Amino acid sequence: MSHFANVVVSILFDGLAYAMILFIISVGLSITMGLMGFINLAHGAFAMAGGYLAVTLTRSWGVPFGPSLVITFLVVGAASVPFERLLYARLYTAGELDQALLTIGLMLMAIAGYTFFYGTQPQSMGVPSYLTGQINLGFREFPTYRVLMIAVGAILIAILWYGFERTGIGAKIRAAVDNRRMAQSIGINVDRLFMLTFAVGGGLAALGGALAVYILGITPSFAIQYLVLFLIVVSVGGLGSIKGTVLAALVLGIFDNAGKYLYPTGGAFFIYAVTVLLLLLRPSGLYGRE
Amino acid sequence: MAESNRASGACQESGTAELRARAVQFMARRHRFRLAEAAPWLLAILAFFLFPDRMAFGTQVLIMVLFAVSLDLILGYAGIMSLGHAAFFGIGAYTAALLSARLGWNEPITGLFAAAALAALIGFISGWFLLRYRGLTLLMLTLATAIMVLEFGNARADITGGYDGVNGIAISPLFDVFDYDLYGHTYYIYSLAVLFILFLVVRQIVYSPFGQALIGIRENVRRMHAIGSPVHWRLVTVYTIGAAIAGVAGGLFAQSNAFVTLGVLGFERSAAVLVMLILGGTGRLYGAFVGAIVYMVLEDNLAKLSPAFWEFGVGLLLVLAVLFARRGLLGLIEDFGRLIGERPGR
Numbered sequence: 001m002s003h004f005a006n007v008v009v010s011i012l013f014d015g016l017a018y019a020m021i022l023f024i025i026s027v028g029l030s031i032t033m034g035l036m037g038f039i040n041l042a043h044g045a046f047a048m049a050g051g052y053l054a055v056t057l058t059r060s061w062g063v064p065f066g067p068s069l070v071i072t073f074l075v076v077g078a079a080s081v082p083f084e085r086l087l088y089a090r091l092y093t094a095g096e097l098d099q100a101l102l103t104i105g106l107m108l109m110a111i112a113g114y115t116f117f118y119g120t121q122p123q124s125m126g127v128p129s130y131l132t133g134q135i136n137l138g139f140r141e142f143p144t145y146r147v148l149m150i151a152v153g154a155i156l157i158a159i160l161w162y163g164f165e166r167t168g169i170g171a172k173i174r175a176a177v178d179n180r181r182m183a184q185s186i187g188i189n190v191d192r193l194f195m196l197t198f199a200v201g202g203g204l205a206a207l208g209g210a211l212a213v214y215i216l217g218i219t220p221s222f223a224i225q226y227l228v229l230f231l232i233v234v235s236v237g238g239l240g241s242i243k244g245t246v247l248a249a250l251v252l253g254i255f256d257n258a259g260k261y262l263y264p265t266g267g268a269f270f271i272y273a274v275t276v277l278l279l280l281l282r283p284s285g286l287y288g289r290e
Numbered sequence: 291m292a293e294s295n296r297a298s299g300a301c302q303e304s305g306t307a308e309l310r311a312r313a314v315q316f317m318a319r320r321h322r323f324r325l326a327e328a329a330p331w332l333l334a335i336l337a338f339f340l341f342p343d344r345m346a347f348g349t350q351v352l353i354m355v356l357f358a359v360s361l362d363l364i365l366g367y368a369g370i371m372s373l374g375h376a377a378f379f380g381i382g383a384y385t386a387a388l389l390s391a392r393l394g395w396n397e398p399i400t401g402l403f404a405a406a407a408l409a410a411l412i413g414f415i416s417g418w419f420l421l422r423y424r425g426l427t428l429l430m431l432t433l434a435t436a437i438m439v440l441e442f443g444n445a446r447a448d449i450t451g452g453y454d455g456v457n458g459i460a461i462s463p464l465f466d467v468f469d470y471d472l473y474g475h476t477y478y479i480y481s482l483a484v485l486f487i488l489f490l491v492v493r494q495i496v497y498s499p500f501g502q503a504l505i506g507i508r509e510n511v512r513r514m515h516a517i518g519s520p521v522h523w524r525l526v527t528v529y530t531i532g533a534a535i536a537g538v539a540g541g542l543f544a545q546s547n548a549f550v551t552l553g554v555l556g557f558e559r560s561a562a563v564l565v566m567l568i569l570g571g572t573g574r575l576y577g578a579f580v581g582a583i584v585y586m587v588l589e590d591n592l593a594k595l596s597p598a599f600w601e602f603g604v605g606l607l608l609v610l611a612v613l614f615a616r617r618g619l620l621g622l623i624e625d626f627g628r629l630i631g632e633r634p635g636r
Contacts, residue, residue, distance in 0.1 A: 091612070104564075104605075106609060108605030109605030111601060112602035115597075231433070232430070232434070235427065235430045268437075269441035272437050273438060279431055280419060
């Protein structure tokens, strides 16, 4: 294969793996924002919590890689419920500014807390040796870990798509995103639905955060550094749309990766310019509702 | 009470002209200076004599007060939610810094004018595009725009010096007379004077019919559209003014520190000024003073113990303020005063 084709395939492949992380972390945010219109700027903190939990599990407690991901998903998912019940639920009817401020406050507290316990040095994940090598996919070799990430992302997209489009609970969520009042008046318990999606979304964010550690590394500023990317995925994709989130994550992941690879100094600028342009043209996102 | 009864009686007789006169009178009375408003300025002058060796810190407090006042104008009065206000602070800071370090223009006051002009220009252009949107979209757009400015500064590190910062800022004596001493006494007075002048401007704006229209837009934008108020232009105007004032604050920051890094453009600064304003109370002019002073003094003392401890404290303050004291410290003081005032009456 020529050098040029090799570079293109590498950029697309790495971008795809990156896009999967963005999708896994952002999808919960998209649906909870779509359901309640709640601006949750602390979502990156849940992802960070997942990352640190996975680091502790694999490094200090010797839990194998696979089970530690499952534990991370379950623990952070469950831990997000009290936050939702005690803090978020009080501000559902408040303005966007109040919601943004509350969640910025939570994010700052999380950053400070993790700085206190883990320091500002980047932590690394305990990844088994069979995942750190290369795998031959027939026409060339790829890093195994990224192949795994893409596979996990694809499986999650399939599960979420099925759950969203083909199950009763998915239909209820879609109804509530479309028109919360109408959904409530035909007897859908939107509050409980929201609690459920918030927990699943928090768990998925944690899972994504845990998967991201090996590639992006993790420091306490993870919560704020990548938050903007998650928010971009959500707002460009359109609130409450899985299809939109997938598409936005793919576009952003591949472009961001390509930009950083081809123009290391100005690549990040390019992404934000595209975001601003897209939002100016379609303020409610690619698949958002007006 | 008797006066207002008489006024309403007269109004029935002579109709709208009288009503208009009363409205003007009402506005003028509200605009009038109250005695309590002298307090912060007297305190600032008192601080100059009480803490002569802490003037460098005092100057930073004054600069953040000015920055918070500029945010109060656009957020507290016009209700524009911005997560990227530091962009204008940073643009102002870099304008003043680069004028001196790269072009050798060291006169401080024209430096501030340049800072204000460039920040206002960027504010006008970005505001014209962004202020059509509200809610999450606007939050995202202001945030992304601010990051774009930061990334631009990072990409052109040959001009901005990147995260290493701009060195070699030299400021010539104020009015060619007052030179700068080691303790920053001149900077303090200079910053206080700039703050005072710009505060009077903001106060004038807030109590003008234009300011009332802004409050109307904040409270009910549909009704303002319905009565034919040019909502978009009003918002762009106030956003430009807010940007210019933030630019001046940034310019003062660059001049008094003689050093600027890309940190001035960061989200942390946007968040910090937001916290100050929320802490003091939005939409009440003096909230910016209380919030900035409390924040800066707490930071000065707590960050010494542990930076993580302080950051946790900021987060906690924000959460508590949103949940329990949405009108800020000044709102709390008001409520408390009312509570005490009621007791003897019972």
